[in-house]
């Protein structure tokens with residue numbers, strides 16, 4: 001591409017709220033055949049809400065929620081904010097916690113009033129030896145509805161299962177349709193559980209799903225796609241997306257996302273709307289078509 005055409009394309013992008021931070025991103029994007037997207041905060045609003053709360057082993061909703069919220073008050077995860085808002089609505093006052101620790105992509109734990117409290121994904125509970133047998137049926141049903149089932153245990157026994165839902169952004173279906181029409185394959189890469197991820201992917205007509213991955217797992221999933229011969233763009237917003245954004249052929253950050261993600265990306269969308277990905281693609285294809 002000539003420097004002039006790159007300049008024109010970059011300027012056109014800026015007018016449409018698409019910042020090409022590196023000149024060659026404009027060229028490489030035209031060759032991309034696969035768009036991989038993070039789920040939470042990229043396809044969805046990134047503002048989950050508590051939708052359900054089941055309790056076990058004789059616990060009351062209020063007692064279980066109070067312990068869970070006390071632990072989550074120490075976490076900055078969007079799921080933690082959802083649980084805190086829910087506890088506040090019930091007028092619950094939080095207990096003091098000690099020995100708080102969080103395990104990336106799995107959950108959190110702490111001591112509360114002399115008890116060991118765990119909150120997180122099913123795989124986290126299983127690793128800690130907590131039996132989820134009593135919750136299995138309901139948890140599968142929530143997953144199929146696109147809700148994320150979270151579990152809470154006190155001193156090794158299940159006390160609650162919490163359903164959390166994050167709405168799909170209004171503009172997402174139309175943007176994905178346009179990407180499909182442009183002949184691209186669409187993949188979802190997420191730390192959320194498999195059933196939930198698959199339910200949302202089905203609703204959106206997404207072709208491939210990689211779920212329950214840690215930040216390194218996102219990088220590995222993208223490398224698998226590249227090794228299969230694909231040119232890949234990855235769209236993400238979170239701190240946990242930064243390594244993937246930096247490593248992929250074209251990293252596209254959502255402008256409403258975290259600074260770490262924006263720093264790592266080749267292209268930044270000024271809005272949180274995935275129509276920006278479609279615009280970026282069109283600008284890049286148009287620029288390269290005029291050159292060849």
Ligand code: ADP
Nearest residue numbers: 040075077080105106107119120121190191192
């Ligand atoms: P995503 O790619 O969806 O942003 P994360 O890697 O941040 O996913 O989290 C993956 C999963 O880990 C969550 O779906 C949840 O099950 C669990 N998890 C992470 N942090 C917390 C927390 N503070 N409380 C409860 N569960 C958590």
Ligand code: MG
Nearest residue numbers: 038040041238
């Ligand atoms: Mg995200």
